Amino acid sequence: xxxxxxxxxxxxxxxxxxxxxxxxxxxxxxxxxxxxxxxxxxxxxxxxxxxxxxxxxxxxxxxxxxxxxxxxxxxxxxxxxxxxxxxxxxxxxxxxxxxxxxxxxxxxxxxxxxxxxxxxxxxxxxxxxxxxxxxxxxxxxxxxxxxxxxxxxxxxxxxxxxxxxxxxxxxxxxxxxxxxxxxxxxxxxxxxxxxxxxxxxxxxxxxxxxxxxxxxxxxxxxxxxxxxxxxxxxxxxxxxxxxxxxxxxxxxxxxxxxxxxxxxxxxxxxxxxxxxxxxxxxxxxxxxxxxxxxxxxxxxxxxxxxxxxxxxxxxxxxxxxxxxxxxxxxxxxxxxxxxxxxxxxxxxxxxxxxxxxxxxxxxxxxxxxxxxxxxxxxxxxxxxxxxxxxxxxxxxxxxxxxxxxxxxxxxxxxxxxxxxxxxxxxxxxxxxxxxxxxxxxxxxxxxxxxxxxxx
Numbered sequence: 001x002x003x004x005x006x007x008x009x010x011x012x013x014x015x016x017x018x019x020x021x022x023x024x025x026x027x028x029x030x031x032x033x034x035x036x037x038x039x040x041x042x043x044x045x046x047x048x049x050x051x052x053x054x055x056x057x058x059x060x061x062x063x064x065x066x067x068x069x070x071x072x073x074x075x076x077x078x079x080x081x082x083x084x085x086x087x088x089x090x091x092x093x094x095x096x097x098x099x100x101x102x103x104x105x106x107x108x109x110x111x112x113x114x115x116x117x118x119x120x121x122x123x124x125x126x127x128x129x130x131x132x133x134x135x136x137x138x139x140x141x142x143x144x145x146x147x148x149x150x151x152x153x154x155x156x157x158x159x160x161x162x163x164x165x166x167x168x169x170x171x172x173x174x175x176x177x178x179x180x181x182x183x184x185x186x187x188x189x190x191x192x193x194x195x196x197x198x199x200x201x202x203x204x205x206x207x208x209x210x211x212x213x214x215x216x217x218x219x220x221x222x223x224x225x226x227x228x229x230x231x232x233x234x235x236x237x238x239x240x241x242x243x244x245x246x247x248x249x250x251x252x253x254x255x256x257x258x259x260x261x262x263x264x265x266x267x268x269x270x271x272x273x274x275x276x277x278x279x280x281x282x283x284x285x286x287x288x289x290x291x292x293x294x295x296x297x298x299x300x301x302x303x304x305x306x307x308x309x310x311x312x313x314x315x316x317x318x319x320x321x322x323x324x325x326x327x328x329x330x331x332x333x334x335x336x337x338x339x340x341x342x343x344x345x346x347x348x349x350x351x352x353x354x355x356x357x358x359x360x361x362x363x364x365x366x367x368x369x370x371x372x373x374x375x376x377x378x379x380x381x382x383x384x385x386x387x388x389x390x391x392x393x394x395x396x397x398x399x400x401x402x403x404x405x406x407x408x409x410x411x412x413x414x415x416x417x418x419x420x421x422x423x424x425x426x427x428x429x430x431x432x433x434x435x436x437x438x439x440x441x442x443x444x445x446x447x448x449x450x451x452x453x454x455x
Contacts, residue, residue: 003028003029003030003031004030004031004103004104005030005031005033005100005101005102005103005104006022006026006030006031006032006033006102006103006104006105006106006333006337007033007035007088007100007101007102007104007105007106008022008032008033008034008035008105008106008108009035009036009078009081009088009105009106009107009108009109009269010035010036010078010107010108010109010110010267010300010302011036011038011040011041011064011108012041012042012108012109012110012300012301012319012322013044013110013300013319013322013323013326014108014110014299014300014301014302014322014323014325014326014329015034015036015106015108015110015299015300016041016062016064016068016326016389017323017326017327017330018106018108018326018329018330018333019032019034019068019071020067020068020330020389021326021327021329021330021331021334022071022330022333022334023068023070023071025330025331025334025339025340026070026337026339026340027070028070029337029339030334030337030339031072032070032071032072033071033072033073033074033100033102034064034068034071034072034073034074035074035076035078035088035090035100036064036073036074036075036076037075037076037077037093037426037428037429038075038428038429039064039065039073039075040062040063040064041061041062041064041067041389042060042061042130042131042428043060043061043062043384043387043388043389044060044129044319045319045356045384045387046059046060046395047060047128047131047134048134048171048174048175048177048178048179049178049356050131050134050135050138051128051134051135051137051138051175051178052138052178052179052181052182052358052407053138053182053407053408053409054178054398054399054402054407055395055398055399056398057131057134057135058391058394059391059394059395059398060131060391060395061131061391062388062389062390062391067389067390074090074092074098075092075093076090076091076092076093076098077090077091077426077429078109078269079091079269079272080272081105081107081272081273083105083273083274083275083290083293083295083296086101086102086103086105086295087099087100087101087102088102088105102295103295103337104295104296104297104333104336104337105295105296105297106297106298106299106329106330106333107269107270107273107282107296107297107298107299107302107303108298108299108300108302108322108326108329109266109267109269109270109300109301109302110266110267110300110301110302110322111129111264111265111266111267111301111302111317112129112264112265112266112267112268112424112426112427113127113129113260113264113265113422113427114262114263114264114265115260115265115422115423116262118236118237118239118240119240120239120240120241121240121258121260121422122421122422122423123240124240124241124242124258125166125240125258125259125260125422126140126258126259126260126417126420126422127259127260127261127420127422127424127427128171128259128260128261129264129427129428130420130427130428130429131428132415132419132420132427132428132429132430133415133420133427135412135414135415136415136416136417136419136420137175137179137259139411139412139413139414139415140257140417141163141179141182141183141186141257142186142409142410142411143411144160144161144163144256144257145160145161145183145186145187145190145191145197145409146186146190146411147160148160148161148187148190148191149190149191155254157191157194158195158198158254159243159254159255159256160256161183161187161191161194161195161197161198162197162198162199162200162253162255162256162257163179163180163183163197163198163199163200163257163259164199164200164202164237164245164253164257164258164259165199165200165201165202165259165261166202166203166236166237166258166259166260166261166262167202167203167260167261167262167263168201168202168203168205168207168208168209168210168231168233169203169209169210169211169263170209170355171261172201172203172259172261172262173201173208173209173220173355173357174355174356174357174358175259175261176199176201176224176229177220177223177224177227177229177356177357177358177361178356178358179199180197180199180224180227180228180229180358181227181358181359182407182409183197183199184196184197184227185406185407185409186409189409190409196228198228198230199228199229199230200229200230200232200253201224201229201230201231201232202232202233202235202236202237202247203232203233203234203235203236204233204234204235204236204248205233205234206233206234207221207233208220208221208224208231208233209355211316212353212355213353213365213370215365215370216355216363216365216370219363219370219372219376220355220357220363223357223361223363223372224357232247235247235248235249236248237258238250242256243255243256245258260422264301264317266280266281266282266301266317267301267302269302270282270298275290275291275292275293278304278314279304281301281302281303281304281314281317282298282302282303282304283303283304284297284298284299284303284304284305284306285306286305286306286308286345286346287328287343287344287346288303288305288328288329288332288346289332294336295336297329297332297333298329299322299325299326299328299329300321300322300325300326301317301322303325305321305346306346308345308346308347309347309348315346315348320348320353321348324346324348325346328344328345328346331343332344351366351367352364352365352366352367352368352369353365354366354376354379354380354383354384355380356377356380356381356384359377360373360374360377361373361374361376361377362376362377362379362380363376364376364379364380364383366379366383381399415430418431419431
């Protein structure tokens with residue numbers, strides 16, 4: 001008797017956990033195939049620390065073949081789904097095409113940068129969703145300080161040492177906090193006696209971290225302002241040019257760096273499925289099944305999952321939900337094959353959040369207890385170590401070395417500006433020369449979070 005075929009598309013928080021859960025429950029009684037553009041799971045919450053030079057890039061990547069035993073990895077990007085024919089078509093890294101057949105399908109393709117129709121942003125801003133973007137940003141800010149140190153023009157020097165981050169959610173707040181510390185160190189060494197670098201954090205919301213408890217927001221706001229970050233709420237960018245940005249209030253800011261952390265939108269693949277959507281996400285029932293397609297499940301940022309705690313609403317696009325939904329999807333797929341327990345609906349309980357603000361500073365509320373300063377920093381790092389599927393010792397070692405040794409301010413030159421365009425529908429991959437972009441229009445309207453649940 002042949003084993004049933006299960007295809008999982010995407011290895012983010014939802015897809016990775018669905019694959020791990022399903023492999024554990026089926027124990028070789030199903031053929032599990034994971035389709036993903038890379039051979040690693042990216043732990044997004046620590047990506048700002050890669051950009052800041054605290055962690056090496058491989059520390060935040062977890063090998064898929066090395067940790068998902070019993071799961072077959074196929075490298076490629078899905079470009080079509082046929083629910084009627086039970087097939088998924090894909091393109092491999094070298095341009096070849098292929099097709100995967102399935103008895104059960106899990107769509108966990110995640111999200112990409114959300115692009116707004118603001119003049120110049122697509123051309124001059126860079127996102128922060130994938131490893132190539134983090135590596136590029138690390139090189140870029142280092143280069144700006146080094147170029148500022150060699151120019152005699154004070155206006156040019158000031159522009160190169162001015163950095164603008166749009167979006168004060170999780171990602172934008174942590175990027176501004178971590179990279180401000182990096183550039184401050186670089187300027188102190190290479191431009192002694194000069195003014196500290198200027199960092200501006202913008203958001204149209206009335207406060208930073210608008211999706212979180214106000215106490216966490218106040219802590220983050222205080223820490224950023226004490227470091228000299230200009231936190232400007234209720235405003236954003238009106239226009240971007242190669243030499244600066246025009247703010248929503250009409251103020252021009254000369255800068256060479258615009259980091260776009262406004263939020264995310266579902267991967268464009270979900271539109272090609274041809275099923276009903278809710279703000280760009282596939283509508284599923286509480287069991288994560290697509291209505292009318294009992295063999296297809298969806299979870300994570302690609303799915304509009306009913307929030308049973310708030311009838312009539314859907315769970316937000318956060319890694320916290322994606323991680324938990326992945327487990328439920330794996331359990332329900334196994335149950336549908338008769339290889340696990342009964343299916344269960346997705347319900348969640350908020351265990352708290354943690355925001356790393358660099359150094360010993362953080363804001364956290366584990367189990368609703370508000371913390372700040374070193375205690376919050378200890379909780380935040382402990383929570384990341386517990387949530388990481390691998391590399392815990394290496395990450396802890398990098399943190400220890402960063403605490404006692406100065407950071408290396410060098411450019412590696414591995415990623416070029418043109419290879420990480422903001423409009424890319426594949427931020428996990430650096431674009432190759434001459435490669436056409438994947439199509440995908442703007443959708444979605446909620447900022448995403450790179451943060452997993454508290455364990």
